[in-house]
Amino acid sequence: xxxxxxxxxxxxxxxxxxxxxxxxxxxxxxxxxxxxxxxxxxxxxxxxxxxxxxxxxxxxxxxxxxxxxxxxxxxxxxxxxxxxxxxxxxxxxxxxxxxxxxxxxxxxxxxxxxxxxxxxxxxxxxxxxxxxxxxxxxxxxxxxxxxx
Amino acid sequence: xxxxxxxxxxxxxxxxxxxxxxxxxxxxxxxxxxxxxxxxxxxxxxxxxxxxxxxxxxxxxxxxxxxxxxxxxxxxxxxxxxxxxxxxxxxxxxxxxxxxxxxxxxxxxxxxxxxxxxxxxxxxxxxxxxxxxxxxxxxxxxxxxxxxxxxxxxxxxxxxxxxxxxxxxxxxxxxxxxxxxxxxxxxxxxxxxxxxxxxxxxxxxxxxxxxxxxxxxxxxxxxxxxxxxxxxxxxxxxxxxxxxxxxxxxxxxxxxxxxxxxxxxxxxxxxxxxxxxxxxxxxxxxxxxxxxxxxxxxxxxxxxxxxxxxxxxxxxxxxxxxxxxxxxxxxxxxxxxxxxxxxxxxxxxxxxxxxxxxxxxxxxxxxxxxxxxxxxxxxxxxxxxxxxxxxxxxxxxxxxxxxxxxxxxxxxxxxxxxxxxxxxxxxxxxxxxx
Numbered sequence: 238x239x240x241x242x243x244x245x246x247x248x249x250x251x252x253x254x255x256x257x258x259x260x261x262x263x264x265x266x267x268x269x270x271x272x273x274x275x276x277x278x279x280x281x282x283x284x285x286x287x288x289x290x291x292x293x294x295x296x297x298x299x300x301x302x303x304x305x306x307x308x309x310x311x312x313x314x315x316x317x318x319x320x321x322x323x324x325x326x327x328x329x330x331x332x333x334x335x336x337x338x339x340x341x342x343x344x345x346x347x348x349x350x351x352x353x354x355x356x357x358x359x360x361x362x363x364x365x366x367x368x369x370x371x372x373x374x375x376x377x378x379x380x381x382x383x384x385x
Numbered sequence: 386x387x388x389x390x391x392x393x394x395x396x397x398x399x400x401x402x403x404x405x406x407x408x409x410x411x412x413x414x415x416x417x418x419x420x421x422x423x424x425x426x427x428x429x430x431x432x433x434x435x436x437x438x439x440x441x442x443x444x445x446x447x448x449x450x451x452x453x454x455x456x457x458x459x460x461x462x463x464x465x466x467x468x469x470x471x472x473x474x475x476x477x478x479x480x481x482x483x484x485x486x487x488x489x490x491x492x493x494x495x496x497x498x499x500x501x502x503x504x505x506x507x508x509x510x511x512x513x514x515x516x517x518x519x520x521x522x523x524x525x526x527x528x529x530x531x532x533x534x535x536x537x538x539x540x541x542x543x544x545x546x547x548x549x550x551x552x553x554x555x556x557x558x559x560x561x562x563x564x565x566x567x568x569x570x571x572x573x574x575x576x577x578x579x580x581x582x583x584x585x586x587x588x589x590x591x592x593x594x595x596x597x598x599x600x601x602x603x604x605x606x607x608x609x610x611x612x613x614x615x616x617x618x619x620x621x622x623x624x625x626x627x628x629x630x631x632x633x634x635x636x637x638x639x640x641x642x643x644x645x646x647x648x649x650x651x652x653x654x655x656x657x658x659x660x661x662x663x664x665x666x667x668x669x670x671x672x673x674x675x676x677x678x679x680x681x682x683x684x685x686x687x688x689x690x691x692x693x694x695x696x697x698x699x700x701x702x703x704x705x706x707x708x709x710x711x712x713x714x715x716x717x718x719x720x721x722x723x724x725x726x727x728x729x730x731x732x733x734x735x736x737x738x739x740x741x742x743x744x745x746x747x748x749x750x751x752x753x754x755x756x757x758x759x760x761x762x763x764x765x766x767x768x769x770x771x772x773x774x775x776x777x778x779x780x781x782x783x784x785x786x787x788x789x790x791x792x793x794x795x796x797x798x799x800x801x802x803x804x805x806x807x808x809x810x811x812x813x814x815x816x817x818x819x
Contacts, residue, residue, distance in 0.1 A: 296785045297510035303461040304511055306609035307468060 240349050240363040241342040243382060244372025247360055249274045252281060252326040257317075259325050260289055268375050270358040273325055278369040280337060282329050285358040292320045292328060339364055342371040346382070353379055387425045391684040394419040395732075398681050403724055405770075410670050413677035413728075420684035430687055436735070437683035439676045442642040443543075443550045447497075448672060449645035450540055453627060454500040455666035456652035460620040461610035463492060463501075467508040468607035478518060478586045482526050483575055485509055489527045490534030490571055494564075495628055498535030498542050498774045499668075502528060506781045515605070521787050522582040525794055528778040529766050529801050533574060535774070536762035537567035539631070539641055543675070543773070544721075544730040544765075548758040549641070551734040552751060556631035556641055562755045566812050570763065570805045577804055581797050619655035623648055671773075678731050686735050695739030702740075702747065707818045709740070709747040714756035714813055718764025718806055722771045722799075726761040733757055752817035759809055767802035769794035 248262035249272040263271045263286055270285040291299070293316035298304045338356035340349060342363040352361045359376035394416040401412035420426050430437040457463070467488045474480030485505070492501045509527055513520035535541030539549040539559040549559055611617050630637070630644035639647075656663060685691045702709045713733075720729050737757055741748040748754070765772030769779055769791045775798070782789045 295511070295514060297507035297514070300781075301464065301504075301507035303464050303610040303612060304507060306612070307464070307511070307605050307607060 238346050238382065239342065240340055240344040240361075240374065241371055243349065243374045243378050244342075244363050246375055246378055247272050247362075247373025249370065249373070250284075250325055251276065252324070252329060254325055256289070256292070256320050256323040256325055256328065259284060260320070263289065268360065268373075268377075270360045272360070272362055272370065272373045273329065274370045280339065280362045280364060280370045283338060283356075283358050283360050283362065283373075284325065284328070287358075288328065289320070292323065293317070295319070338362060341366075346379075349374060349379060350383075387423075388688040388690060390423050391420055391425045391688045392690055394425070395681055395685055395690075398678070399724070399728070402728060408670070409725065410674040410677065413674050413681060416681035417677040420681060425684045426680065426687050430683060431680045434683070437687045439679045439683075440547065440550050442640060443546050443679075444672050444675060446540065446546055446550075446642040446645050447543060447675070448667060449642070449649035450497055451500065451667045452649035452663050453624065453645065453652050454496050454504070455663040456616075456656050457496070457620050457624055458504055458666065459613070459656065459662075460617040461612060462617060462621060463488075463504050464508055464610035465607045466492075467505055468512075468605055468610065471508075471512050472605060472607065478516070479579060479583050481512060481516070481518075482523055482578060482582060482586070485512070485523060486526050486530035486571075486575065486578070490530040490567075493531045493534030493541050494538045494560075495540065495624070497540055498531035498772070499777055501534075502531050502774050502777050502781070506778065510785055518586060519787065520785075521782060521789055521793065522585040524778050524782050524787070525789065525797055526578055526582055528772075528774050528794075529574060529798065530571065531774045532762055532766050532772050533567055533571045533805070536570075536759050537564040540645070542726075542762045543671070544726045544761040545758045547675075547727070547730045547734055548754055548761075551738055552754040554751065554754065555634040557635060558751070559755075559758070560632075562751070562816075563759055566759060566809050569812065570808045573804050573808055574801055577801060581800060616655065620652065623651045623655055626651065675727065675731070678728055682731050682735065685732075691735045692739055695736045695743070698736065699740055699744060699747075704744060704746065706747050706749055706752070707814070710749075710752045710756045710813055710817060711810055713737070713753055714760040714809060715806060717757050717760025718767070718802060721761045721764035722767030722802060725770070726765045726772060730757065730761045733761075749817045752813060756813060763805040763809065764802055766805065767795065767798045769798070771798065771802075 246266060247268055248266040250259045250262055252273055252275060259271050270283045272280060273282045273284055275281050338352055338361040340352045340361050340363055342365050349361060353359065353376055360373050362373050363371040365371055398412050398416035401407055401415065402409055421431060426437060432438055467485060470484040470488050471481050474484050489501055489505055505527060506524060509523050510520050513523055536545065537560065539545055539554065539556045545559060627644055627648035630639060631641055634641065653660060653663065737753050741753055769775050775794060779789045779794065
């Protein structure tokens with residue numbers, strides 16, 4: 238079994254789309270992150286769901302988490318408004334330091350498992366010999382295969 | 386040759402600091418490396434001499450206070466106090482500004498100005514968010530208030546810590562002599578803020594669209610900021626014991642650095658989980674910067690340059706305590722407005738020590754020391770780079786998407802610093818020189 242046999246469950250978006258589109262894709266797929274693929278089909282990043290949630294948290298609460306409890310009536314509309322004006326590209330620069338979890342589409346199951354164990358978000362992206370995106374694999378995809 | 390090297394290294398450090406081309410630690414470390422490498426000072430001079438070396442009591446006091454504040458941060462107590470105060474204001478912009486500034490200034494007396502800003506700036510941002518007010522005027526007010534509060538006590542600002550250590554002042558000495566001046570300066574600042582900052586709040590207080598439901602502050606729940614009641618009790622008791630320790634130095638003979646170190650140890654015991662976080666909040670860069678600076682200034686002392694400077698200054702003053710005290714107060718304010726007050730005070734402390742030793746009449750009631758400390762801290766308010774607090778608040782504001790330009794800060798800071806001098810000069814004259 239090769240990496241390309243496992244791909245399919247990870248949603249992907251272009252950098253220019255509104256962030257809410259990425260949120261919708263993520264919610265619909267039920268994965269832990271969304272792949273960001275540029276116009277030429279090359280993966281740019283994996284945007285974790287936790288990072289998207291983090292964007293809705295006011296910066297001052299990130300500095301002082303005690304304040305989260307103070308805002309007992311936090312309105313989902315207010316949290317949504319914080320990310321409504323952003324595009325996927327707006328939030329990519331913060332993640333540039335993280336190496337992309339890329340593997341060859343022809344990688345073996347053990348190679349996929351090794352890359353997955355090191356991936357921060359539990360998602361690895363399979364690419365072809367030209368570096369073009371073939372599809373994403375989640376830890377759940379991999380575990381389901383191992384369970385069979 | 387050694388004299389030239391010591392002066393050259395010192396000048397190099399100052400040029401690098403003023404140019405802001407390198408981090409301040411790098412600037413001071415280069416100077417320290419030069420004087421150590423070429424044998425201007427030796428190991429004994431640099432590390433074991435009170436006159437020419439690292440002032441360990443300053444470093445231990447600063448380190449310990451950082452650990453204590455790191456523990457206090459866990460309690461959420463300052464959040465509670467600040468938010469509770471803001472709720473009393475009923476949401477009026479000036480009321481919020483006065484109460485946040487007051488909580489900041491009072492906290493800075495016991496916890497140091499820079500750390501208080503780091504702890505309270507998130508609360509300010511939250512309140513401004515809730516009231517749909519631009520936070521910049523509030524953050525500037527908070528920085529100015531922190532410096533004024535910090536000028537009142539021995540642990541309020543690193544500049545005062547350095548002066549206190551060199552002059553062997555107790556916590557109570559500094560409080561009794563500096564708090565009255567700081568208090569009047571603060572009252573004047575609050576009055577000025579109504580005319581200076583309130584119009585800026587009104588101009589910038591517009592909803593930028595992110596406030597879908599700009600609520601008031603009445604429905605905030607301050608007590609919810611407390612996540613761990615055991616930690617709250619333990620943390621507050623440790624801070625209370627440290628303050629009692631500071632205030633009773635005359636009885637116990639325990640130096641502030643020792644009291645703070647014991648307090649830091651207690652805080653370490655109180656915090657059971659995640660103790661590493663206490664050390665994460667220690668500003669190691671500031672401590673290393675100070676250590677290197679002490680070595681550079683110590684080299685000037687060793688080669689006799691400070692002695693020479695003190696003689697020259699003494700001749701200039703001509704034995705007149707009024708000129709000495711008021712000149713130090715205003716001169717320190719001016720210099721500290723332009724450069725970081727820590728290197729200035731580190732350099733001037735041995736000069737003042739020489740002056741007072743050779744001519745005690747110039748220092749009635751230790752006035753020269755208090756003038757140096759107060760001038761340096763209050764003058765630091767004048768510009769965005771005058772005090773560490775200002776630099777920190779500008780950095781916090783930028784990180785949260787509310788950049789504060791140099792001149793935006795300075796146009797308010799200069800007025801507040803000048804008003805501080807207008808208050809402090811007659812108070813010093815009346816108390817020490819009549």
